[in-house]
Amino acid sequence: MAYMGLMAGQGVNLWEVVLHAGTVARVVLLILGAFSITSWVIIVQKAILLSRSKGVTDSFRAVFRKTTNWGELKGRAGEFTMSPLVGLFTAGFSEVNYQLRPAPGPAGQKPQIKSMEAVERCLQRASVVEMGRMENYLGILATIAAVSPFVGLFGTVWGIIDAFHGIGTAGNASLATVAPGISEALVATALGLVAAIPALMAYNFFQGQLKHWQTELDDFSLEFIGVSERNFT
Incomplete structure (x- = not known):
């Protein structure tokens, strides 16, 4: 009857459901809660990082296009550390x-690059490193999105098993007998979806953003190579 009192009123007190749940159901609910909190922390951090990186990248690209002294720009690289283009520029430089x-010939001619292919390979390696850095923690979001529904399903199945056990123990199928197990089952299902849906949506969104950043890196690599060829070949 005390458990039924939790269900009275306009809604369910989730914390009370957790406190009155069985050991297995409580562990499932806590795991799903931890998944949800973790995914939101990653979502917020990643959104802030990508937003700031976009602004810093725009500033760095503007400075790069204006400067005629790459050595001076290299010295200012610390101002633009949040931009992935800085990693490419530093490696390429x-x-x-x-x-x-x-250069062969009279003194005073500009020096020449021995191998542009080596510069291109260096930029490709730097691009892979930068993309890997930007993809940090997205694997966790993908894991949460994939695993949470199954953890919730396990909690649902366990709650139903608990409800049938209660029926067998009490010898009747009254609402008071089955309510605790069914409540745990439904809450586990809901929490599984609450953890999985935002993680999946955020993962897909960030994957789209990373495709844009890959295009930015490729474009900057081509621009860097073009400037190098004009100045040193």
């Missing part, structure tokens, strides 16, 4: 310096 050789 180092490789260009390594590949430069004195």
Whole structure:
């Protein structure tokens, strides 16, 4: 009867349901709650990171296009650390310096790059590193989105088993007998969806954003190579 009192009124007190649930159901509900909190922390952090990276990237690209001294820009790289383009520029600039050789002919001519292919490979490696950094923790979102419904389903099945056990123990199928187990089952189902749906939506959204960033990195690599070829070949 005390448990039935929890169901009276206009809604269910989730915390009270957790407190009065069995050990297995309580563990399931706590796991799903932890999944939900974790996914929202990642979602908020990733959204803030991508938003700030976009602004910093726009600023860095503007400075890159205006500067005529890459060494000076390299010294200012710390101002734009949130931009993935800085990783490409730093790697490309180092490789260009390594590949430069004195130009044949009269002194005073500009040096030439020995191998543009090496610069291109360096930029490709840097792009992979930057994309990997931006994809951090998205695997956790994918895992939560995939696993949460099954954890909730397990809680649902366990709650139904508990309800049937209550019927067998009490010898009747009254609402007071089956309500605790059914309530746990339905709450587990709901929490499984609450954890999975935002994680799945956020994962798909961030994957779309990463495709945009991959395009940005590829475009900057081509721009860097074009400037290098004009200046050093």
